[in-house]
Amino acid sequence: MFNLELLIRDNIKKLKPYSSARDEFSGEAKVFLDANENSLGSPLTKWYNRYPDPHQLAVKQRLSNIKGIGAEHIFLGNGSDECIDILFRCFCEPGQDNIIICPPTYGMYEVSANINNIEIRKAPLLPDFQLDLVHMENLEDAHTKIIWLCSPNNPTGNSLNRTDIEMVLNNFNGIVVIDEAYINFAQQKSFVQELAEYPNLVVLQTLSKAWGLAGLRLGMAFASQSIVEVMNKVKPPYNINQSTQELVVKALEEVGQVNDMIKILVDMRNALAEVFESMPTVEKVYPSDANFILVKIAQARKIYEFLLTRGIVLRDRSNVELCEECLRITIGTEKENTALVDAMHDWFTLQTN
8 A cells, every 4th residue: 555654754754844934924915024135126127136936826826727636736846857856855765765767768867866876776668668567566675666657758759558557556655756748749648637546646747848938947746735745845945936937827828829839749740750751761760749759760870960060959869778770859840840851861862972
């Protein structure tokens, strides 16, 4: 049975979180003389001399309306990377506990685990980029605290089988994190609506992809109220700055515009995949539920370097397990995609001369 108390690090249970100036009163106020801010303002036209809301209530309420869940189930991080790091710091004892990842997958799970001195156990995906449930189960022990799943997966682009994810959720007594950074581009339903069914579930999402707000650095973790409360104990008091909160609230009013952009990107993704499938030496264009495609092609590294000479930057994944000779290509604007295709034709022309 899942028992959250058994997973929380002892020092985190005893931790008395920092109490910010804005935590120590309730109600309305007009004169703030509590936080040692510069009361004369700032050199900007828009003043940012006051500390931001440490609880990001306006953002969470807007997200609550969009996602259809209570604000108490939402944790906001300075990008999803902060959410990832805080989950390690809440639940994994350095030098003692371990986590399971399923490569090829998002690299920050491993980086953050190493920073926090957490053992990493790897259950590589099967050749079809789906979970190896038997291998995962064999890796588990009493010190396995978190299983990290990325769906749609980065860098492969595919969604993990929902029944396999449910199998993990139902049979693992630790935390299961499903990273849904690319869920807006997929046909698969988000697991956010399943929080009530799975008390050990944490769903990560971001405003960096479909919402086009990568520069603002806002990541979201959706979980039980109990898990969110633990994460809030550990986070810095003002981790989401004021300008980000203001701009995000404004952006979240434009759901229709974002849905239109998603449709355009998906159509361009499918069109670009078809073009690459027709190119010589392309062995495979993998199915994608994200805003990128993974292409297996002969001389991938040389193509990557050639494209750099044309000012085009892709992601070379040739050295990643199961992604040998693969390039990951983000869907750009129509003009950018055309430039890429033209450069690829130039490459093939040079190879035949």
